[in-house]
Amino acid sequence: MTDPYLELAERALRNEAPTPDECAALLDDPGVELLPLVQAAFVPRRHHFGRKVMVHVLNNAQNGLCPEDCGYCAQNKDSQAEIRKYPMKGDEEILAAAEAAAKAGASRYCIAISGRGPTVQRARQLATIVRTIKDRYPIELCISGGLLSDEHAKILADAGLDRFNHNLNTSEAHYDKICTTHTYRDRIDTLEALKRNGIEPCSGLIVGMGEQTLDVVDVAFELRRLEVPSIPMNFLIPIEGNQVVGDGSLTPERCLRAVCMMRLVNPTAEIRLAGGREGHLRSLGVLALWPANSLFVEGYLTTRGDAVRETYQMIHDAGFEVEGNPLYARERDRNGGFRLGNDDEALLRPEVRR
Numbered sequence: 001m002t003d004p005y006l007e008l009a010e011r012a013l014r015n016e017a018p019t020p021d022e023c024a025a026l027l028d029d030p031g032v033e034l035l036p037l038v039q040a041a042f043v044p045r046r047h048h049f050g051r052k053v054m055v056h057v058l059n060n061a062q063n064g065l066c067p068e069d070c071g072y073c074a075q076n077k078d079s080q081a082e083i084r085k086y087p088m089k090g091d092e093e094i095l096a097a098a099e100a101a102a103k104a105g106a107s108r109y110c111i112a113i114s115g116r117g118p119t120v121q122r123a124r125q126l127a128t129i130v131r132t133i134k135d136r137y138p139i140e141l142c143i144s145g146g147l148l149s150d151e152h153a154k155i156l157a158d159a160g161l162d163r164f165n166h167n168l169n170t171s172e173a174h175y176d177k178i179c180t181t182h183t184y185r186d187r188i189d190t191l192e193a194l195k196r197n198g199i200e201p202c203s204g205l206i207v208g209m210g211e212q213t214l215d216v217v218d219v220a221f222e223l224r225r226l227e228v229p230s231i232p233m234n235f236l237i238p239i240e241g242n243q244v245v246g247d248g249s250l251t252p253e254r255c256l257r258a259v260c261m262m263r264l265v266n267p268t269a270e271i272r273l274a275g276g277r278e279g280h281l282r283s284l285g286v287l288a289l290w291p292a293n294s295l296f297v298e299g300y301l302t303t304r305g306d307a308v309r310e311t312y313q314m315i316h317d318a319g320f321e322v323e324g325n326p327l328y329a330r331e332r333d334r335n336g337g338f339r340l341g342n343d344d345e346a347l348l349r350p351e352v353r354r
């Protein structure tokens with residue numbers, strides 16, 4: 001009899017996804033054993049990414065002041081969450097954090113801007129920042145900045161932007177439970193505009209927002225259909241004052257199963273452990289390095305995450321390796337290991353309270 005876990009792994013190596021029913025079972029069926037599932041998901045991960053871990057650093061460059069009502073986000077117009085709202089940071093501050101991220105060994109620096117989407121003027125300003133960072137630092141760049149048209153995408157593509165993040169977040173069927181000011185279709189349109197203009201789309205989901213298992217499966221297949229090469233997996237961080245609160249479904253095991261399912265459906269994509277990895281995966285966080293090949297350090301938009309130092313320790317302890325960037329490699333070789341100055345550490349941490 002064929003080992004069903006081995007069969008899943010072999011299908012993933014042929015870029016064949018499990019069926020939606022099989023995916024639902026991977027999430028829900030207690031008869032599916034966790035460790036063989038993790039090993040099955042590791043097979044395509046190892047094939048495409050070896051034991052390398054890409055580290056991403058996020059800079060929340062503009063906080064709050066958003067007209068949208070995404071109920072999971074502390075920056076939404078109706079949220080009562082206590083955050084310090086600020087307009088877009090100055091260019092020098094954004095550049096200093098890019099340098100700190102590069103020194104910290106990050107593969108990619110992600111600039112997040114709150115709001116429905118940039119104006120053309122703002123897109124041009126971001127394009128100037130992109131050009132400067134690409135000139136100065138050996139780091140890939142991503143912007144997370146809302147809905148984009150072809151006109152905006154072209155401005156950013158011409159500046160050399162590598163990626164733009166715009167998460168689907170949940171299934172089309174569940175979308176109006178989490179947001180009413182824009183639609184799921186708007187989000188797909190943005191991903192398609194990015195692809196038409198030669199920018200890699202980064203798009204993922206948030207698990208734990210009251211959705212059903214098949215909604216999670218549906219997003220995984222939609223990301224496969226769109227051939228999204230970069231998938232951040234968020235686990236809802238319930239923030240007091242937001243409209244979407246935790247639904248109680250997230251155990252560390254369910255989160256880990258969701259990461260494995262995502263890898264088996266999208267075998268060649270970068271799969272990134274994002275918001276909520278620390279609080280929801282908890283002690284199973286290290287096991288998620290087997291299906292996922294990337295993670296964020298230091299924190300997210302308005303919440304803090306594990307620091308660079310302890311995250312790197314976890315990666316090394318598990319026998320994986322930080323992929324880094326050329327600048328990081330020089331620093332690492334010179335110092336005999338990773339170093340980060342106190343000022344740099346402060347630069348990389350998000351602000352979490354008003």
Ligand code: SF4
Binds near residue numbers: 074077115146
């Ligand atoms: S997710 Fe983005 S668009 Fe939605 S409320 Fe938050 S900042 Fe605004």
